[in-house]
Amino acid sequence: MLRGGSPHRASEWTDLPDRPLEEQLAEIVQEVGLRGEAAERKRLADQQAREVQQKRWEAAMQEARAAYAHAYRVKYLGEQADAWYQASRLTEYIAAVRDHATSLPPGQERTEFEAWLVFADAHLPHLTESVSAPKLPTPPKPSGDDLKPFLRHWSPYGPRSY
Incomplete structure (x- = not known):
């Protein structure tokens, strides 16, 4: 009895009076050979399929x-726009407060406004610095979880991981 592989002719042979096993040896050897060739073809096809899958995964x-x-750069662009908007609003606000402070008579209230303006003037350059010279950010190296939303059905951990 032969087990394994795909049978081509038979899987069992019997020693019969009119057909002894010795006469069936050629058929048995041929069956073993055919199954071996089929197994090798399957192994090669499986290997080729794995290689194709690997290449597709690498491309993905x-x-x-x-x-x-x-996506990282788009998010960063939005953050830059938000920072610019905030810096613009604060610049306008500080200018309005400065105009109002100059209209105040000398005294405690004007002194408090001027102290606040000193603080605001010192803080504003930090905001405007990041938006005055925008540059394309270099995204950090993504983790597997970072890549999952962009991989559809693939796993970031290998072509045969799910």
Whole structure:
């Protein structure tokens, strides 16, 4: 009895009076050979399929890294716009407070306004510095979890991980 592989002719042979096993040896050897060839073809096909899957996964990972970098930069752009908006609003607000402070008579209230303006004038350059020279950020190296939203059905941990 032969086990394993895909049978081509038979899996069992019997020693019969009109057909002894010795006469069936060629058929048995041929069956073993055919199953071996089929197993080798399957092994090669499986290996090729794994290689194709690996290449597809690598391409998906490359695309996911690019999509992650793009999304990171888009988020950063929004943060820069928010910072610019906040800096612009604060600049206008400080100018309005300065105009109001100059209209106040000397005294405690004006002194408090001027102290506040000194603080605001010292703080404002920190806000405007980050928005005055925008530059394209370099995204941090993404983790597997960072890439998951960009990989569709692939796992970031390998082509055969799910």
